Amino acid sequence: MDFDISPGGVILPRTRIIRPASPWFPTKVGAEILWNDVDKDMRKLWDRLFKAHDLREKFNVVAMAGSLANYSSKKIQDLLHGATAYTAAATNYINLWASALDDTFNGATTGKCAYTSYAALALTNNTTIFAAGSGTTTYTKTWPSDAAKSWPTSTGTGTNNTITYLGYLDGNAGSAADNGIGWCTVTSTTINNGDTPQLAQNAMSVVQD
């Protein structure tokens, strides 16, 4: 550390201008100063950010409870920056999981639903089912646009029949060859014999800032 000596002979640490070295991060003092000038949603976001116990939880404040997968994020980047061609899957295969997903998931990720007669929900990738979204600064697409969609009716407990996550893939080989497109959490629901899991019309929202 560098030092200065005052006219009275006292040794003082040399003061330096603080230069930002990381992205802006709100402090509690800053938040209190601005509290009356921000809307309710922003207050709620800050509140969650400050209460989060660790870095992982703080990231969740921003990440919410779902995301595009690494595979699809890369395809979008390469398409926008470099015009690397990407042909979207002709069919999106919507799957259910009984354990956590993250951006690395694919068709071989463990915990996939397996009640008796379970199968991926095949949704043709067109603008009837994935209609144009709305918004400019925040663009939101909701689907399935045309009607509610159902997975096969359960004929037995099987395994992994308490679903907590939904993830959709670009194939139905049932292996790592099926690339992850996106995922989200769903309310914990146990699928019993005779139940037909159903995704309501426009139940899914994909938001792009």
Add this chain to the structure above:
Amino acid sequence: MAETYEGRLVADGNGNLLADDDGPDKGKAVAYDTDTDTYVFVKAGEPSHNERHHLQFAGTVPTQDADPDADGYAGASDDPTEGNEHHFIAPPAPDEPSELKFHPDLLAQEVSGHTNQHRLGGEE
């Protein structure tokens, strides 16, 4: 006796099953037959898989923490609604490794979405 099917399955969106292995049967309707514990091709005029087995719907509802009055409300991170605690489990940060596990492909193809899945119990 009804002709049986063994292989990958896919859902048609109406609670029914279709054969999904590559070949001449791909896309044909199949149904689970309780008596024989097999999947059989559905002939014209026969009840579909859903018509044979459906009792009630089970909603698949994405969770959200913005609107307490809307479906799937997960509460707050320090007070999650029952059954929605996982909504607040953060995925790994960009500099953290994923904790997901993956089956070998040959096993993955049969443990879910396959006519054999219910015979391979114990998959975690």
